[in-house]
Amino acid sequence: MLDSHNRKFLKKMKVRVPGILMNEKLSNISKMFDKVLKDCVTSNIKITLYFDHIRIQAMNERITYTDDIFDVNTDISCDHKFSFLVDAGTLISFFKNHNQDIEIEIKNDYSIVFKYDRGSFSSTWIEDKAFPDFFYPVGDGIRVMSSSFIQSMKRSFAFVGSDEFRPAIGSILLNVKKEYIDIVSTDMFHLFINRKEYANAVEERSIMLSEVAASILYRFLSDKDTEISISTDGVRTFLCFDNVIISDMNVEQQYPNYEYVCNKFEKSSSVKFDRDLLISVLNSMTLVDNVVNVKVDKENGITVMSEDFGNRKKIMESMPFNALEGPCFNFSIGKENILSSVKSLIKGDVVMDWSDQYKMIKMFNPKYESTYVLNQTLYNL
Secondary structure (H helix, E strand, C coil): CCCHHHHHHHCCCEEEEEHHHHHHHHHHHHHHCCCCCCCCCCCEEEEEECCCCEEEEEECCCEEEEEEECCCEEECCCCCCEEEEEEHHHHHHHHHCCCCEEEEEECCCCEEEEEECCEEEEEECECCCCCCCCCCCCCCCEEEEHHHHHHHHHHHHHHCCCCCCCHHHHEEEEEECCCEEEEEEECCCEEEEEEEECCCCCCCEEEEEEHHHHHHHHHHHCCCCCEEEEEECCCEEEEEECCEEEEEECCCCCCCCHHHHHHHCCCCEEEEEEHHHHHHHHHHHHHCCCEEEEEEECCCEEEEEEEECCCCEEEEEEECCCEEECCCEEEEEEHHHHHHHHHCCCCCEEEEEEECCCCEEEEECHHHCCEEEEEECCECC
16 A cells, blocks of 8 residues: 555646657557567556656566656656556557547546546556566767668668577677777678778777667667667666667677678679679579579679479579679579678679688678678589
8 A cells, every 4th residue: 555655645646748749659669569468567557757757668578668758747746756557558548549638647546547628537557566677778888870870770680690599690789899880690691791980989899789679779760860879788788869768688698700700701703793683683593493503704794593403493594794803703502692682782783702712702882891791602613
């Protein structure tokens, strides 16, 4: 039961909020937590009333979400704060259908009343004592503008891995150096790297951003340009933007040493070609097999072939290249592996470097050399 102080305090506990703003904030929560949670505590939304704003919080087994709303009018006679829980589904459903200003009154009999121009809606609230603690960022994080960062991160999604024995590859690595940040993803078949200039690093560090957290960032900020702060306390990663704080549990595994792979790549040959033309050729290979043979020579250009010996199917197409440096080369590779790599690059000319020693290819747009994809081929023909 509430103590006498809180009972007296609750008699004046009212707040007026813009329904359209609450609906926007609650919609964010609905998008993030799209599963019905087994824990009855975390299936609620925590609301904290302050003298000048309210805070809404939600969490599931790994993600926490905090958002402050300042565009409110409170009827609170002191600077005391008060927290309570409301069923998430009830709160989201109500504000989804009410965009006008809403007066919320919290009563000491555990009832909550939402008053609006056409009537009122009553429900219940519970105390927040059993609600898990929230965590907040400590120390400086890296600060980036969402517009360019989100687009770079979006391209890395295609190469995020899924392996229960190597959970680290299910994350996007942010490797922060003094002058740049590497945005890295790998599924152990591809290695995607986007190097962005960065001059604000206090110290060099690595942060693993889960695909879940990265997807949430993209969902929230794909059409905005705002500053994002990304930090970690070793256990959780924190994403802060506007008045929002999102935290995610870190993966307890070290990310693969991508720098070793990049440094050992030695170019033997290089060919430049039109991106869309190779995509069209590779799409034709779907008629036969999932493995393609690629041959680059001065006489025929780039020849791509796929063959199904069992069903006596074979397809072969050739396309011109724009430039060739070094000796001719050939390799075999999974069709989807090379296709996804080419698609991840910006339209225009693409350069493919070949390492004969390590049987690897590296592809990039020459106008954006800081973004590239490495592929391990299957074998040399």
